[in-house]
Amino acid sequence: MSRNLIIGALLSALFLGLAALSFVWTPYDIATLDIPGKLQGPSGAHLLGTDHFGRDILSMIMMGARSSIAVAVVAVGIGMAIGIPLGLLAAARRGSLLDEVIMRGNDLVFAFPSLVIAILITAVFGASAVNAIIAIGIFNIPVFARLARGAALPLWERDFILAARVCGKSATRISVEHILPNITNLMIVQGTIQFSLGILAEAALSYIGLGAQPPTASWGRMLADAQTLVSIAPHTALVPGFAILLMVLGLNLLGDGLRDWLDPRLRVVRA
8 A cells, every 4th residue: 555545545534534523523613703812823722723703713624624525525426427427428429429519518618617617607696605516516527528438438449348249238238337347446536636626626716705605614715814814813824724735635645546556557567
């Protein structure tokens, strides 16, 4: 087992644990304001200090982890649930009009980054975590569709697929029973990468006010609130910044480690 996989798993487990713990306990209630105690540095009472409203930053980080992870998980789930079947369908109908329509549709979505899609959705439906999920999820669809199609195309030329076709299996059945199991590892690795990008996208959307709305905690909005306080209370910006950094780093290391672990060819090379 690689060092990247171990470190990535530990960092990811840390934040997943904080998010899970926030459902049952946080050091302080983030809805309670303590103006006289605002902008305190780290101490025994507040391990990571307090923000400009006197709220405990550790509690905010725990609640923010829950929000960020929830948005990223659902958004990546949307991308995988729609993108992978589209990619498999395009590979099964290679060269057909359907294949062309699916891939050109992916190109169209790729032309609009998730931030632009979020702005468009927000302009119509308003800013919220749900709309952030939709925006990030839409952007993830072509990522998985292209990857699934690219990974599936070479498999359609393999002998075991030709044998399945000779047995009379339909293209749909072959895709589900033979193609999908052989590309699952690749989809899992890409899922961890998109998960980390989803964390960044959620933070970016919250930073500009298009993500989760108050009183829901968000790492991106914590950074936005702290941008004018860096000179007098740097911990208010450093803590959420490092939380995002460590979470994304952990997921990227996890994805890199999973790639090496799930691909025997890379295990031989690394060995």
